[in-house]
Amino acid sequence: MKHLKIKWTTLILVLFAILMLGACHKKVAPPPPPPPPPAVAPTASITANPATVDKGQSITLTWQTTNATDVSIDFIGSVDANGSKSVTPDQSTTYRLVAHGAGGTQDATTRVTVNAPPASAVSPVAVDNSTEEDLFGRQIKDLYFDYDKADIRTDAQSAIQADVQFLNQHPNVRFTVEGHCDERGSTEYNLALGTNRAEAVKNALVQAGINASRIKTLSYGKEKPFCTEATENCWQQNRVGHFVYEK
Amino acid sequence: MRHDNFSIFPAKVSNCATALLFLLILSVPVLAQDWIRTGTGLGVEKVRIAAADFQPANADAKNAGLQKSFNETLFNDLENAGIFDLVSKSFYPLPAPARPADVKFDAWSSTPANASMLAFGSLGATGDRISVQAWLYDVKNVASPQVLGKQYDDDATPQAARSIAHKFANEIIFRLGGGIPGVAESTIYFVSDRTGHKEIWAMDYDGANQRAITHLGTISLSPRISPDGSRLAFSSITKSSWEILMYSVELGRMISFPRFGGTNLSPSWSADGTKLALSSSRAGLPNIFVVDASGANPKRLTSGKGPDVSPSWNRKTSDQIAFVSGRSGLPQIYTMEADGTNLQRVTEQGYAVSPNWSPNGQFLTFSWMRKYGPGQPGANDLYLMDITSKQFVQLTHDGGRNDYPFWSPDGRHIVFQSSRSGSEQIWTMLADGTKVKQLTTSGHNTQPNWSWK
Numbered sequence: 001m002k003h004l005k006i007k008w009t010t011l012i013l014v015l016f017a018i019l020m021l022g023a024c025h026k027k028v029a030p031p032p033p034p035p036p037p038p039a040v041a042p043t044a045s046i047t048a049n050p051a052t053v054d055k056g057q058s059i060t061l062t063w064q065t066t067n068a069t070d071v072s073i074d075f076i077g078s079v080d081a082n083g084s085k086s087v088t089p090d091q092s093t094t095y096r097l098v099a100h101g102a103g104g105t106q107d108a109t110t111r112v113t114v115n116a117p118p119a120s121a122v123s124p125v126a127v128d129n130s131t132e133e134d135l136f137g138r139q140i141k142d143l144y145f146d147y148d149k150a151d152i153r154t155d156a157q158s159a160i161q162a163d164v165q166f167l168n169q170h171p172n173v174r175f176t177v178e179g180h181c182d183e184r185g186s187t188e189y190n191l192a193l194g195t196n197r198a199e200a201v202k203n204a205l206v207q208a209g210i211n212a213s214r215i216k217t218l219s220y221g222k223e224k225p226f227c228t229e230a231t232e233n234c235w236q237q238n239r240v241g242h243f244v245y246e247k
Numbered sequence: 248m249r250h251d252n253f254s255i256f257p258a259k260v261s262n263c264a265t266a267l268l269f270l271l272i273l274s275v276p277v278l279a280q281d282w283i284r285t286g287t288g289l290g291v292e293k294v295r296i297a298a299a300d301f302q303p304a305n306a307d308a309k310n311a312g313l314q315k316s317f318n319e320t321l322f323n324d325l326e327n328a329g330i331f332d333l334v335s336k337s338f339y340p341l342p343a344p345a346r347p348a349d350v351k352f353d354a355w356s357s358t359p360a361n362a363s364m365l366a367f368g369s370l371g372a373t374g375d376r377i378s379v380q381a382w383l384y385d386v387k388n389v390a391s392p393q394v395l396g397k398q399y400d401d402d403a404t405p406q407a408a409r410s411i412a413h414k415f416a417n418e419i420i421f422r423l424g425g426g427i428p429g430v431a432e433s434t435i436y437f438v439s440d441r442t443g444h445k446e447i448w449a450m451d452y453d454g455a456n457q458r459a460i461t462h463l464g465t466i467s468l469s470p471r472i473s474p475d476g477s478r479l480a481f482s483s484i485t486k487s488s489w490e491i492l493m494y495s496v497e498l499g500r501m502i503s504f505p506r507f508g509g510t511n512l513s514p515s516w517s518a519d520g521t522k523l524a525l526s527s528s529r530a531g532l533p534n535i536f537v538v539d540a541s542g543a544n545p546k547r548l549t550s551g552k553g554p555d556v557s558p559s560w561n562r563k564t565s566d567q568i569a570f571v572s573g574r575s576g577l578p579q580i581y582t583m584e585a586d587g588t589n590l591q592r593v594t595e596q597g598y599a600v601s602p603n604w605s606p607n608g609q610f611l612t613f614s615w616m617r618k619y620g621p622g623q624p625g626a627n628d629l630y631l632m633d634i635t636s637k638q639f640v641q642l643t644h645d646g647g648r649n650d651y652p653f654w655s656p657d658g659r660h661i662v663f664q665s666s667r668s669g670s671e672q673i674w675t676m677l678a679d680g681t682k683v684k685q686l687t688t689s690g691h692n693t694q695p696n697w698s699w700k
Binding site for chain 1: 445466468469484487488489509510512513526528531532533552553554555556557571573576577578598600601614650651693694
């Protein structure tokens with residue numbers, strides 16, 4: 001008798017669930033409310049030709065916008081709604097076109113790659129008026145780690161060589177290696193692990209002949225992530241020995 | 248995510264989805280039947296107690312507000328204690344007694360109230376003072392019913408009314424709970440980012456009076472209050488290192504503590520308050536050190552690349568330290584004598600962190616992803632392990648990442664952080680995993696630390 005009751009109750013619940021499921025499908029699409037008359041959003045596009053040049057060669061930027069009242073390009077400033085311009089970038093540059101209008105803001109970017117001339121052809125110091133800090137930011141390569149590991153990876157050797165070469169060419173540069181971790185696991189353990197990562201990077205540089213007195217280390221654990229998505233790609237960006245120039 | 252989706256659905260579909268959700272929820276308790284219950288003092292029959300609303304002693308206009316603070320606090324404290332079978336207020340005979348002569352013994356001791364014990368009394372404001380008369384009666388012992396009779400006098404503020412209720416609750420818990428002091432007047436320290444920086448905060452054990460302790464504007468972590476409640480040790484990032492900082496609760500300001508350089512983390516007080524264990528990379532890589540409470544006489548207990556972190560003293564004996572080490576790969580929990588000898592590995596697999604030793608020295612609680620590794624999206628739950636037999640039980644079952652368990656001084660409760668509500672917040676539960684309660688809601692709140700008394 002009791003069994004029968006439970007079965008009936010179950011049956012009724014299941015039927016109810018099926019009914020509700022059915023209902024769900026049917027009621028999904030009421031007509032959308034008529035949209036308010038919008039201000040037309042601006043459009044923007046920009047291209048570079050050629051997209052890759054050797055250093056010293058010029059390229060032509062060409063852009064078009066519509067419905068924009070205020071158009072500008074990074075590194076250039078305010079420009080006409082449509083136009084083209086010749087530029088000679090010193091280094092690889094991303095040109096960003098921003099179109100403001102009553103309907104909003106639209107931007108478009110184009111990346112220009114500038115190949116550096118062969119090192120033997122011209123002394124880099126002679127043509128480059130970048131500061132040492134700029135060069136550090138551009139040329140020093142961070143070292144990445146495997147999950148829960150503080151061992152220098154075999155694929156990090158070329159980065160270490162590049163770093164050592166730069167540091168030997170700029171013997172007055174001092175810097176901090178920050179040890180970072182991805183968001184998984186405990187706060188305290190990750191700070192300790194980040195310490196091991198920073199020290200591993202320092203050790204690798206010292207072994208390659210860099211004076212230890214130039215190198216400070218600091219762990220950030222998972223306190224200062226570069227990327228905050230829960231994806232392996234993002235986690236990898238956060239498992240890093242990151243170099244910071246010391247002013 | 249799911250809630251976001253609901254909000255853009257037309258109303259009828261949303262109702263329908265709610266109905267389906269309700270059906271799902273109906274089926275959940277059936278799945279949750281086979282949890283194992285453990286903890287201290289379980290199996291002991293709980294005293295059935297009633298806490299009648301305290302009545303106004305006079306006609307002062309302030310009484311209503313004070314009464315509300317007092318009655319809510321007393322009832323919650325007894326409910327939170329975990330050792331009572333608290334009679335639901337709807338079963339209480341009326342009117343509530345204000346003095347011993349008002350108590351109708353039969354009405355309280357028979358169904359539906361069926362109480363063994365009755366807390367009752369009165370409170371009244373006179374000028375800016377409040378006076379509370381409080382009794383605890385054994386209503387089944389008509390001949391000699393009085394267990395407690397107390398009078399309290401304090402400022403006529405809701406805060407003072409709360410404080411008196413905590414004191415009276417603690418008296419009841421001490422008397423009926425085997426002589427173990429209650430936790431109603433204890434404090435929980437924690438880390439909160441609600442000002443935009445991770446600072447050290449404090450709150451009453453029930454989540455009331457949340458207040459910032461530090462205003463350093465950097466990153467401060469791992470607060471640990473000293474056994475006598477006078478000093479708060481924590482770890483904070485300075486310009487070039489993580490240092491242990493010391494705050495005097497008595498003076499209300501930072502006091503000096505030596506800077507070690509490197510990464511100094513996770514301070515832990517010995518039970519007598521004379522020593523701190525901590526993780527320090529002062530010798531190279533993070534190892535466990537013990538220093539005097541002044542920071543002097545650092546002594547290294549572990550060696551190797553570690554990293555070793557998160558030490559916790561055996562709170563009963565102070566002769567053992569549990570800690571976390573990544574020496575074998577994923578972090579595991581180890582124990583050693585307080586001089587660094589007799590190293591024992593406690594966990595054999597997964598990702599085990601944040602050990603905390605129970606006040607009776609018998610149990611370790613810790614955070615564990617037991618099945619962890621590629622293709623094993625293990626749940627991050629809290630566990631309790633009997634340190635002698637290494638038998639363990641799972642305490643949390645409600646999803647989210649659960650970490651930083653810390654025992655209450657009476658060994659009956661555990662405070663912890665959990666992301667089960669969608670963001671990291673502080674929760675408490677009884678040491679058997681029941682009576683889970685959320686204490687914080689604003690910002691992200693982590694790394695709770697329960698005061699020693």
